[in-house]
Amino acid sequence: MPVAVTMPALSPTMTEGTLARWLVSEGDRVSPGDVLAEIETDKATMEVEAVDEGIVASLAVPEGTEGIEVNATILWLKAEGESAEAAPVAEAPRPVAKAPPPAKPSREASKPAPEVDYRGETVEMTVREALRDAMAEEMRRDEAVFVMGEEVAEYEGAYKVTQGLLAEFGPRRVRDTPITEHGFAGLGVGAAFGGLRPVVEFMTFNFAMQAIDQIVNSAAKTLYMSGGQMGCPIVFRGPNGAAARVAAQHSQCYASWYAHIPGLTVVSPFSAADAKGLLKAAIRNPNPVIFLENEILYGQRGAVPTDPERTVPIGRAGVLRPGRDVTIVAFSRMCAVALEAAEMLAGEGIDAEVIDLRTLRPLDRETIAASIRKTNRIVSVEEGWPVAGIGSEIAAIAMEDAFDWLDAPAMRVTGEDVPMPYAANLEALALPDAARVAAAARAVCYA
Amino acid sequence: MSRQSSKKRAGASAKRNGRAAANGAAPDSGRLLSWYRDMLLIRRFEERAGQMYGMGLIGGFCHLYIGQEAVVVGIQACLGERDSVVTGYRDHGHMLAAGMDARGVMAELTGREGGYSRGKGGSMHMFSREKNFFGGHGIVAAQVPLGVGLGFSHRYKGEDGVSVVYFGDGAANQGQVYESLNLAALWELPVLFVIENNKYGMGTAVSRAAAGSGLHARGGGFGIPGRLVDGMDVRAVHAAASEAVAEARAGRPAILEMETYRYRGHSMSDPAKYRTREEVNRMRRDRDPIERLRHVLESEGHAGADALKAIDAEVREIVSDAAQFAEQSPEPDPSELYTDVLLEA
Secondary structure: OOOEOHHHHOOOOEEEEEEEEEEOOOOOOOOOOOEEEEEEOOOEEEEOOOOOEEEEOOOOOOOEEOOOOOOEEEEEEOOOOOHHHHHOOOOOOOOOOOOOOOOHHHOOOOOOOOOOOOOOOOOEEEEEHHHHHHHHHHHHOOOOEEEEEEEOOOOOOOOOOOOOOOHHHHHHHHOOOOOHHHHHHHHHHHHHHHHOEEEOOOHHHHHHHHHHHHHHHHHHHHHHOOOOOOOOOEEEEOEOOOOOOOOHHHHHOOHHHHHHOOOEEEEEEHHHHHHHHHHHHHHHOOOOEEEOOOHHHHHOEEEEEEOOOOOOOOOOEEOOOOOOOOEEEOOOOHHHHHHHHHHHHHHHOOEEEEEOOOOEEEOOOHHHHHHHHHHHHEEEOOOOOOOOOOOHHHHHHHHHHHHOOOOOOOOEOOOOOOOOOOOHHHHHHHHHOOHHHHHHHHOOOOO | HHHHHHHOOOOOHHHHHHHHOOOOOOOOOOHHHHHHHHHHHHHHHHHHHHHHOOOOOOOOOOOOOOOEEEEEEHHHHOOOOOOOOOOOOOOHHHHHOOOOOHHHHHHHHHOOOOOOOOOOOOOOEEEEOOOEOOOOOOOOHHHHHHHHHHHHHHOOOOOOOOOOEEEOOOOOHHHHHHHHHHHHHHHOOEEEEEEEEOOOOEEEEEEHHOOOOOOHHHHHHHHEEEEEEEEEOHHHHHHHHHHHHHHOOOOOEEEEEEEEEOOOOOOOOOOOOOHHHHHHHHHHHHHHHHHHHHHHHHHOOOHHHHHHHHHHHHHHHHHHHHHHHHHOOOOOOHHHHOOOOOOOO
């Protein structure tokens, strides 16, 4: 029986890849460890090695095929003397380009347009590229801006966000650090006191806990403690929140942790346009900014303004979908979940307004309250835990600023109050999905 | 602002003389006298601060530098205006030696509007951009990576400034110190690490907290040379620092471990049960840095009794003036509660 070689998953969040190059052809004899092909993911190019011994019966996909789903057959191996005809070539699954994986439909559910009031030129790109362009443009604009972190330079970013920066700006301004978050975060804060504008990448925000004393006690508080003398223009950025199947220590949303701290500004974009515009605003900001990205969004595409002078103002939420019946506020990847829920609700005659908070400190109280005054109902969505979360603050704002307009208590949809489990089914249960958001929206609508 | 007042009230003269530093040459009478004055100013200032704490004029934590004066005075004498300094919470002496105004420091201790942080920082959190003094940090060892970052900014901007980071024997055991040593050596940053070993991290003797063969040797694994220096002898401190600062300026970070001693408790609320009165008295009698320099000045003919008396009087006047200012300066306006949280974007 011929043996199928399938598209491997090369990272926790990979769902598809490109077959960049075949290194074997039909009839070749291969042994375990031989390189069969090069696979390109959105993060890297990697080699696929043979696990079994055999002869290449057929290549199931041609070189250069994009969007091959994980687990699709890419090659058939046969045993010595076996007929090549035995390989069911005709049944090889055809690569499906850009089809949303059914298990997590919300991941590709939405590609929000840039702000409606923007009339300038745009170009389609991923969130990952938008973030890179933001850094590159600001580095061209201001010599004091530099990027540092683990694997940001020669490796070009653990998630390829800093791709190309070393080549353009050189090792003085794009610096690989040792794996010592406490030390290099503190070094960044000192450099900011010394007049530079560091962009410090944490490989993920989970690792920033090693550095949180420098972020909170040194970066956030020193301006106040110095009577206004010691400004600290620094950006701490990196992926935040749950990735996929990386369990409790690598899946956590830090939004409410940092949003608690006076002296910090906390931003968490959803769209590619906002990723660029807000990161540029963060780098120009004279204060420490926590910039929370999301690994699953890095590959999402959107129209992004090309004007290097265009920034997105910090502190302003955006309305992703206007509606009359219920307000759903979310940020980062949960915006996609909220939009998907809004689609479900629309089919039931409930017209939901979806707000992307974009900045978590300071929260855009005015936009939230104005929406409640219109819909009289509010649901918050976040990946983080419920206790003292962003949703708790949204509920407080609803009472403080719009109590008389509320027709139902504010409702929170959050990550479950447990450490993130590894098992796929439990992980899915631990995170908000569109069905739960829709259920909450129905509940506040008494529908 | 009041703290930028007359020359007479300037905290110390170390900076002014610092530019004349001649490496290797024996310091002349003028320099020795200025060091004497600067050490005496710190001593008298701290004595007054202790007194004012007892009167309830100063609150919270207050860590006095009495006994350690030779360290900061000897090192600051090797620095120029382009160099930056950062330290921990036992910082009053460093601020005075960096040339900050005694009035502004004392008024910060009393939590008044005239203080360096307008009353919002207190004893452990004072800064002066003008003097390149970057604090004043209350978390043990947090200043160490900050100081390496200041060294990084000097290097990045192509300036030849040195960053001097002071920390104590207690801080020397913190993990972030070693992350910092690694980064400083790896990136060849102009940083001088000064470990002020005053023998006790709060109430724990160094021998009960630190393994190994001496704190000065802790950079060995990173290729950072270290020296043990008699921190009670300002001339020895200055001589060692002259060399180490030159090394650091060339991108070769260095460590100086200063053997010193604090006469007072860790903070004002320390009953000091961990050491004997005899030990403290012996240090005061035999090793006191100010008495030692005074003896040198007199026995080697650098200054007569009148000159020393005049310095005494000048220092007392500065401290009295600072204390008076710190008592009279108003508390910050209630509106100050909300200022300085963020800079205008």
